[in-house]
Amino acid sequence: MRRVLLIGCGEVGAKHADALTRADALDLVAVADPSPVAAPPPGVPLLANWETALKEYGPDLVVVATPPGPALVAARAAARTGAVVLVEKPAAIAPADLRPAEEDRRIYVAFQPHFAPGLTWLLTQSTVRQAAVRLVCRRDRGYYRDWRTQYATAGGILHQQAIHGLALALRLLPPGPVRSSTAEVRRVRQWGESEDRVTATVLFESGAVLTVDARVDSDEPRRHDVTLYLDGGQELHVRGRNLEAGLGPAPTAPDDRALRLAMYRALAAGDTGPLHPCLFPLSELRRTLEVIDHAYRTARTVPAARTAS
Structure with a gap:
């Protein structure tokens, strides 16, 4: 099982929490948010500080669902620990914020519709x-x-x-x-x-x-x-x-949860094989x-x- 930390539990973070609890081979070990809009799933601890959560739980995968700016800071810090990171769009507003950094190779943007x-x-x-x-x-x-x-x-x-x-x-x-x-x-x-x-x-x-x-x-x-x-x-x-x-066909479109689960599976497979084309x-x-x-x-x-x- 891969250990997952969710940073941010607002409207979008709650959708990730729901999907992560249903994902095969993933264990949501903690949620980090100083003022969550939604409660974490039952049994999942809530921490106010994501830096503390990274040190305490040592996650393999980190999902960042915070506003732009803080999202990029948290994503890069998580990637520096060796975790694979999924960050919600747009992560940053200014293009200059995305000057290449070594840790960026472990970070992907959450575009589940892709x-x-x-x-x-x-x-x-x-x-x-x-x-x-x-x-x-x-x-x-x-x-x-x-x-x-x-x-x-x-x-x-x-x-x-x-x-x-x-x-x-x-x-x-x-x-x-x-x-x-x-x-x-x-x-x-x-x-x-x-x-x-x-x-x-x-x-x-x-x-x-x-x-x-x-x-x-x-x-x-x-x-x-x-x-x-x-x-x-x-x-x-x-x-x-x-x-x-x-x-x-539009009537057969998968729902948001199904697309998130496909995205998580692709992240897991990327550790052992070629990257999925839809990973961004x-x-x-x-x-x-x-x-x-x-x-x-x-x-x-x-x-x-x-x-x-």
Whole structure:
């Protein structure tokens, strides 16, 4: 059995706690959080300090589910102990925070939707030249509280909501720096420093094109899709409320817990064999953050037509 420490027991950490208690060959030995939103599973000790938990329990696997910034600090500290680390996105807001570090080779980003049906095969392909990411959902006022209120601690829609699709698309597009981008940011409800909608077109020096339309103020059915345009004219549609359908039919999409369990299994197998194609190394996250950063830095803010009460 591999010993697992969970750092952070808020909304996302609680989902990890639930899945980890159901994972084969994993033993959740402790949860570390000074002010947990959710209670740890029965029988699992709660510690206020993750440094103490690392020393006391010596985990083989550490799952970090804290806000950006602290997440990267905890993940790197855990990796330096020799543990394999899974950290929740986006881990950091500024691309400069992801300057390469030796311990990063043991850290992976928690993109469980990348384990959706068909995506293992897709990640071995290299013919994508254009990608379109579309996110439609609705976040209420309660979502923008605590650390999510300020852009400096939470980032915007592209960091917190659309990053699953952006990270997938950027893994499939040819490598290379951004040549230019045009973007619009709309802030209407003003519930925090984040925005209600972002549209962007990003051009790369390789000739690849990425378009984004992400909004969190919509009453439309939720979706988070990626359309991929291949060299031969073929289109592939990665579907699902949050990509969980992958390339398969939406009604047969695995649930969030099943995708987390697949992610944990891949981490375990990575110790003894080749890495699973869907594991997302922390080092690859820097490109995603650089593209997001470029889009926001060049964006035009569209004045609000109204202010919600």
